[in-house]
Amino acid sequence: MGKVIGYCRISDRSQKTDSQVDQLQAYGVDEIITETVSGVSADKRLYELIEQMEEGSTLCVLRPDRLARNTKMLLEVVEKLEEKSIDLVIVSLGIDTRTPVGKLVLTIMAGVSQWERDELKIKQKNGVKSAKKRGVKFGPKPQFExxxxxxxxxxxxxxxxxxxxxxxxxxxxxxxxxxxxxxxxxxxxxxxx
Incomplete structure (x- = not known):
């Protein structure tokens, strides 16, 4: 079994990582990586960490918002982990992909996220149809009268x-x-x- 690496993130220097570090240590991680960066930033040390982690190791976080701002971003991180055969533990949700139930929960989350995206596309398409029926014009406005x-x-x-x-x-x-x-x-x- 590989190393269990804890990851904690804060958004700015006014916050402290102490609570996250204490909880991750109590969980029993082998090593803790901390960083200060916005949740929406695409330039996180997290991605370097994932690239450096060995197959069979585990990434452990307290809450999903430490990895990503929304479900779509979280699933992108999960996909990167799966590509490298790295497991994920999200302590607050009880998700542990080293277990069949943990894998199932993540699969359900992925399914719900895809369903939400599909529903949004349908709503947008229906909204555009309805607006066109009412005479709403789409596209850039002409620069001439x-x-x-x-x-x-x-x-x-x-x-x-x-x-x-x-x-x-x-x-x-x-x-x-x-x-x-x-x-x-x-x-x-x-x-x-």
Whole structure:
């Protein structure tokens, strides 16, 4: 059986690791790694620690929020651990992946997290459909007003160069050509300028 390494994290220097260290020592870890970094930071010493840990060792934390800010991030850490055949103990939840029940609980957490993501996608999709039915437009707002488009089409009919029209009206060339085609507008003088 490999080493059991305790990991404790605080978000800023105003906090203390003493309580976490005491509880991890009471749990019986072989070594404790501490760091001060925000829970959302992607640049944690934790990731270096996982890379350095040997197969068959165990990472032990008091609470899941010491590893990650949310379930999705926690499951990403769990995946890294699984890739390296490292077990995980989360003391406050009674999760110990060295046991079948601990593995089951993490599998259930992963399933619930995936279900939540799928449900959110469905809600977003339905919300977009509903908004489109009500006439809500999606995508970036045009940088030109409808009056600018009318002016651009008028300038086009007066045979002004398209580059000039786009510059002064802020109507993109593609938009101008599309609207002209939709309305069947052509230049008075067929010569392209």
């Amino acid at each position: 409808e009056e600018g488009l009318q002016w651009a089409m008028q300038l086009y009919q007066e045979n002004h160069p398209v580059s000039y029209i786009s510059k002064v009206t802020k109507v993109p060339r593609a938009t101008l050509y599309r609207r002209l085609k939709e309305r069947g507008i052509t230049r008075q003088n067929k010569q392209q300028i």
